[in-house]
Amino acid sequence: MTGERPIGEDDLQALVDGRLSSSRRDAVKAYLADHPExxxxVEREIEHREALRTRLAFKAQEPIPSRLRITNLVAARRRSPLVRPATFAAALAWLTIGGILGAWGGVWWTSRAYMQAAALTVADNAIAAHRIYVGERLHPVEVPADQEAHLVQWLSRRVGKQLIAPNLNAQGYRLIGGRLLPDSGEAAAQFMYENVGGNRLTLYARSGGNEAQTSFRFEEQDGVSAFSWIDKGLSYVVSAKADRAQLLPIAEAIYKQFEATSDPAKGRL
Incomplete structure (x- = not known):
C-alpha cells in the first residue's frame, strides 16, 4: 500500500502472536492474499502456537501460591533484607511463563522459515533439472533402466542415503534410468520415468533435509508441477507436466515405497 512500510517478518510474527495492531492488519491480510505460500x-505457525498454549494451559490456570503473591513478597522483603533464592526463582518462573510462549514462537518461526527456504531451493533445482533433461531424446539419462541395480547402488553411495527406484508401473510410468546431479554442494539423484504417451516424470532426491519429516508441498512453475517433501534426512521432489490431482497419487506411491524399504516390519521391495 502506498506510503506504508513493506510487510516484514515482524508483522508476520505479530500476527502469529496475536498482537498485530489494527492499523497493520488490513495490509498484512492483503499481503497474505497475494502470497498464498x-x-x-503463517497458518501453520498459528496452529503450532495454539498447540503450545494448550500444552501449557494447565500451568497458567493453576492458582498463584500465596507465598508468591506480590503483597506477601513485599511483606517478606520488609521483614528480611534477603529474599531466599528458591522463593525468588519460583516467582521468576511464574512471571516469565508468558514470555516463554513469545520466545518459543520467535525461535520456531525463524527455524521454520530457514527450513522452508531450503526446501524451496531443492524444489527449484529439481524443477530446473527436470526441464533440462526430460527433453533429451538421445541422452536423457546416464545409466539406463536395464542397469537398475547398478544405478541405485551408485546413486545411493553418492547421495549418502539408501535409495530405490520406485516402481510406478501401476501409475502408468516405467523407469528409463537416472543420473547424478549437483545441488548446492551436495550430490542429488534423478530418476526418470516415461508413460506410453511419451510424457516424462522425474524423481529428485538429495540428502540434507533439516527436518525428520514434512508434509507434501505442491507448486507449479510454467506448466511443470511438483510435489516436494522431506523424510528421514532426504529431500524428495517429483516433477511432471501434470495437474495436482494427477501428480498427488504418484507422489504418495513414491512415499509409501520409500517408507516400506526403511521399515523392517514392512520388508524390502
Missing part, C-alpha cells in the same frame, strides 16, 4: 506458513 506465506499465508499457508
Amino acid at each position: 506465506t499465508a499457508e506458513q
Whole structure:
C-alpha cells in the first residue's frame, strides 16, 4: 500500500502472536492474499502456537501460591533484607511463563522459515533439472533402466542415503534410468520415468533435509508441477507436466515405497 512500510517478518510474527495492531492488519491480510505460500506458513505457525498454549494451559490456570503473591513478597522483603533464592526463582518462573510462549514462537518461526527456504531451493533445482533433461531424446539419462541395480547402488553411495527406484508401473510410468546431479554442494539423484504417451516424470532426491519429516508441498512453475517433501534426512521432489490431482497419487506411491524399504516390519521391495 502506498506510503506504508513493506510487510516484514515482524508483522508476520505479530500476527502469529496475536498482537498485530489494527492499523497493520488490513495490509498484512492483503499481503497474505497475494502470497498464498506465506499465508499457508503463517497458518501453520498459528496452529503450532495454539498447540503450545494448550500444552501449557494447565500451568497458567493453576492458582498463584500465596507465598508468591506480590503483597506477601513485599511483606517478606520488609521483614528480611534477603529474599531466599528458591522463593525468588519460583516467582521468576511464574512471571516469565508468558514470555516463554513469545520466545518459543520467535525461535520456531525463524527455524521454520530457514527450513522452508531450503526446501524451496531443492524444489527449484529439481524443477530446473527436470526441464533440462526430460527433453533429451538421445541422452536423457546416464545409466539406463536395464542397469537398475547398478544405478541405485551408485546413486545411493553418492547421495549418502539408501535409495530405490520406485516402481510406478501401476501409475502408468516405467523407469528409463537416472543420473547424478549437483545441488548446492551436495550430490542429488534423478530418476526418470516415461508413460506410453511419451510424457516424462522425474524423481529428485538429495540428502540434507533439516527436518525428520514434512508434509507434501505442491507448486507449479510454467506448466511443470511438483510435489516436494522431506523424510528421514532426504529431500524428495517429483516433477511432471501434470495437474495436482494427477501428480498427488504418484507422489504418495513414491512415499509409501520409500517408507516400506526403511521399515523392517514392512520388508524390502
